[in-house]
Amino acid sequence: MHKGQQFPLTIKRMGIDGEGVGFYKRNVVFVPGAIPGEVIVCEVTKVHEKYATGKIVKLRTPSKDRKEAPCPVYWECGGCQLQHMSYEAQLREKKDVVRQAFERYTKLHLDAVDFHDTIGMDEPWRYRNKSQMRVGERDGKVIAGLYSTNSHKLIDVPGCIVQHPKTDEITQVVKTLVADLRIPVYDERSKGGVIRTVVTRIGFETGQYQVVLVTAKENFTKRDLLVERIKEELPDVTSIVQNVNPKKTSLIFGDQTYVLYGKEKIEEKLGDLSFHLSARAFFQLNPIQTKKLYDAAKKVAALTGKEKVVDAYCGVGTIGLWLADKAAELRGMDVIDESIKDARKNAKNHGIDHALYVTGKAETWLPKWEKIGWVPDVVVVDPPRTGLDRSLIETFLRTKPKRIVYVSCNPSTLAKNVNDLTNGGYKLKSLQPVDMFPQAGQVECVAELVLK
Secondary structure, X not given: OOOOOEEEEEEEEEOOOOOEEEEEOOEEEEEOOOOOOOEEEEEEEEEOOOEEEEEEEEEEEOOOOEOOOOOOOOOOEOOOOOOOEOHHHHHHHHHHHHHHHHHHHOOXXXXXXXXOOOEOOOOOOOXXXXXXXXXXXXXXXXXXXXXXXXXOOEEEXXXXXXXXXXHHHHHHHHHHHHHXXXXXXXXXXXXXXXXXXXXXXXXXXXXXXXXXXXXXXXXXXXXXXXXXXXXXXXXOOOEEEEEEOOOOOOOOOOOEEEEEEEOOOEEEEEXXXXXXXXXXXXXXXXXXXXXXXXXHHHHHHOOOOOOEEEEEXXXXXXXXXXXXXXXXXXXXXEOOHHHHHHHHHHHHHOOOOOEEEEXXXXXXXXXXXXXXXXXXXXXXXOOOOOOOOHHHHHHHHHHOOOEEEEEEOOHHHHHHHHHHHHHOOEEEEEEEEEOXXXXXXXXXXXXXXXXX
């Protein structure tokens, strides 16, 4: 296979990033925008050692699931991958992505597992509570948006149909004010300019919202004027914050954060729980589906009120607090000290006095507690995309909690970790995919593991 080569290709399945997957002479070919079941003419765009990527030159047999993407910049912008696919098909294919991961990394028979259909949304649009729009300049005009897929070309996004409408409005207000006040936008090449990114977070239930101005330096002319103008245009704004990121990096945030107006944190409710969120605090991006995800975790935790529960990777305490009313005792840990302080505060605010939060890793704390005779019955894990630390898996296999509830945002690492746990004495009982990001390629999944 070589770059520029063309051939007919049948798309067999969906890949982990939402692209179509086909096979040409035993070589795997990934084609963004292609849908399982379609026959296309493919042109090779890149050849890698173990696979190739391609593009659609001609659609010979389109899928009945193919539709017109409603977003005007969909094919340029890298934010969504599945707007051209019916929502029913998205849910079906996301379940299949989980299946593929387990077939690839385990020898488990999924017929023996309660493998449920993907939990979707009634309205799979306008669900994101946080927007991060990069600011740039094109033809002398200030633009704000996202980078095009696999490139450094900034696409101006005047409105994003997966974002809460208020975040669109705020971004446009700030973009216009930066242009009107002639505040220079950051230029990656020259490292000149000031404004890098406009981050907005909104509480769906509370209506509170925060504007974060990410700047290349702390002090700049017209900063106070910009804040005054934002307050005039958005009189109900809860919080205006500045984050300073002087580094040459693709990361959005720097280390310094200053409150320029209003509160340091906004409040958001999730069911009966409420949380205070600072600019950089992690919080699920889709509050509507978060409830469904946490309910799925609560269901398989199967708590009766007598269990000792550990919430590993606890963050600000969300999942653990969701389960707390049915636990005898709750203990949580996270490596970020700021999150632990927030978790303690959140537990106190809700009158949950049977929770203990500590800074550090679960693989450090569990053996310490085991030595003094405290072993959990149920462990809930919600790790980053990289999955569970090897040493944590070994800790589980030694301390043997009766039940592990694994909340995953990456089917591949989930399957690899489940493989290690099932080889070490656990049984995979159920899998529940949840669609947290409609129109995008990702899928979350709750796995239930019980000690044999």
